[in-house]
Amino acid sequence: MKRKRKGSSIEAGAVELNVMPFIDVFSLLTTFLLFSAVFIQIGVLEVQIPFLSNAKPPDFQKPERILEVKADLSKEFIEISSSWTVAPIDEKKKQFPRTKAGIAEAHKELISIRTAHPDLDKLTMFTDDEITYKELAEVLDAIKFLAPGETLPPPKDPSAMKNGESQPSLFPKVIMGSVML
Amino acid sequence: MASVGSESGETLSLNIMPMLDVFSILILFLLMSFSTDPVSHDVTAGLELPESISIRSLDENPMITITKKDIRVGDLVVTGLENGDVIESNRTQGAIAPLFKELEKLAEANRVRKDLPVNLDGPQKDALTVEMDQTLSFKLLKRVMLTAQQAEFVAFKLLVNKANDG
Numbered sequence: 549m550k551r552k553r554k555g556s557s558i559e560a561g562a563v564e565l566n567v568m569p570f571i572d573v574f575s576l577l578t579t580f581l582l583f584s585a586v587f588i589q590i591g592v593l594e595v596q597i598p599f600l601s602n603a604k605p606p607d608f609q610k611p612e613r614i615l616e617v618k619a620d621l622s623k624e625f626i627e628i629s630s631s632w633t634v635a636p637i638d639e640k641k642k643q644f645p646r647t648k649a650g651i652a653e654a655h656k657e658l659i660s661i662r663t664a665h666p667d668l669d670k671l672t673m674f675t676d677d678e679i680t681y682k683e684l685a686e687v688l689d690a691i692k693f694l695a696p697g698e699t700l701p702p703p704k705d706p707s708a709m710k711n712g713e714s715q716p717s718l719f720p721k722v723i724m725g726s727v728m729l
Numbered sequence: 730m731a732s733v734g735s736e737s738g739e740t741l742s743l744n745i746m747p748m749l750d751v752f753s754i755l756i757l758f759l760l761m762s763f764s765t766d767p768v769s770h771d772v773t774a775g776l777e778l779p780e781s782i783s784i785r786s787l788d789e790n791p792m793i794t795i796t797k798k799d800i801r802v803g804d805l806v807v808t809g810l811e812n813g814d815v816i817e818s819n820r821t822q823g824a825i826a827p828l829f830k831e832l833e834k835l836a837e838a839n840r841v842r843k844d845l846p847v848n849l850d851g852p853q854k855d856a857l858t859v860e861m862d863q864t865l866s867f868k869l870l871k872r873v874m875l876t877a878q879q880a881e882f883v884a885f886k887l888l889v890n891k892a893n894d895g
Binding site: 590677685686688 | 745748749752753755756759760762770772778779780781782783784785786787788856858861862863864865866867868870871874875877878881883884885886887888889890891
């Protein structure tokens with residue numbers, strides 16, 4: 549690379565810019581980045597299992613009326629059911645095939661439940677033993693997260709909103725109901 | 730431009746500009762894709778994770794690893810697997826005895842670390858991070874979760890691959 553210095557009173561002639569140190573730095577930086585780069589991004593799916601608590605037992609004289617949402621996952625179907633804890637129980641059940649389209653339909657059903665009951669955040673999931681982890685993750689995605697563009701009405705209780713949550717959640721708390729002694 | 734003299738006195742010039750261009754683009758790409766996840770973890774060899782749209786990142790290294798051959802707590806193999814299930818001698822009431830011993834130690838260590846009473850009632854606040862092969866069944870995961878439940882761990886973080894469009 550030849551450059552002629554402007555405004556120099558000395559006739560420099562051919563000035564060679566040594567680019568080798570620059571290439572050395574680039575090579576080292578490339579090697580370091582290639583070694584430290586993570587090409588597979590790992591995420592997590594958070595779930596809970598039921599547990600016995602020493603908290604104050606509920607008041608059986610005046611039981612609270614709460615809507616319980618359940619998802620039963622078998623090799624063939626996903627069944628979404630909802631029922632109230634206190635009469636009128638008003639149980640509703642819908643079955644969907646465990647296919648990509650069926651899972652999408654079940655997801656829509658869960659959105660409609662959440663839209664009607666914005667304060668809900670918990671779903672209990674019952675899973676057959678034969679279901680593989682891959683199949684479980686597919687259904688957990690449909691239960692826990694909203695796809696881009698999907699929205700939910702805000703909860704009536706603003707304190708229920710989690711600060712700093714970067715991904716819109718459908719049912720953030722999933723309880724694996726089958727894991728019971 | 731780098732140059733080198735030959736025996737005949739001619740100067741051979743090597744144009745290194747295209748190479749610098751490639752280097753610059755490569756560095757730019759690598760810097761852009763550089764992971765900012767709090768923890769970087771290499772998936773255990775021979776284990777394949779399912780894909781998920783979850784964007785929640787891994788924030789601690791997995792505690793329990795379930796491969797097709799064995800179950801590990803950290804680097805310690807606690808039990809072998811046979812046909813995708815725990816070997817019979819290690820099963821007790823649906824749970825896994827050697828895994829329970831290890832998780833109990835972990836639960837106690839957590840309490841000591843947090844300066845809590847050892848015989849504290851109630852579940853552990855910490856979630857157990859579980860890395861599991863995508864082909865293994867829920868039956869096995871249920872055994873692990875049941876065992877963890879007995880050691881008072883009730884929250885789990887299941888490892889997944891973030892889907893590209895997620």
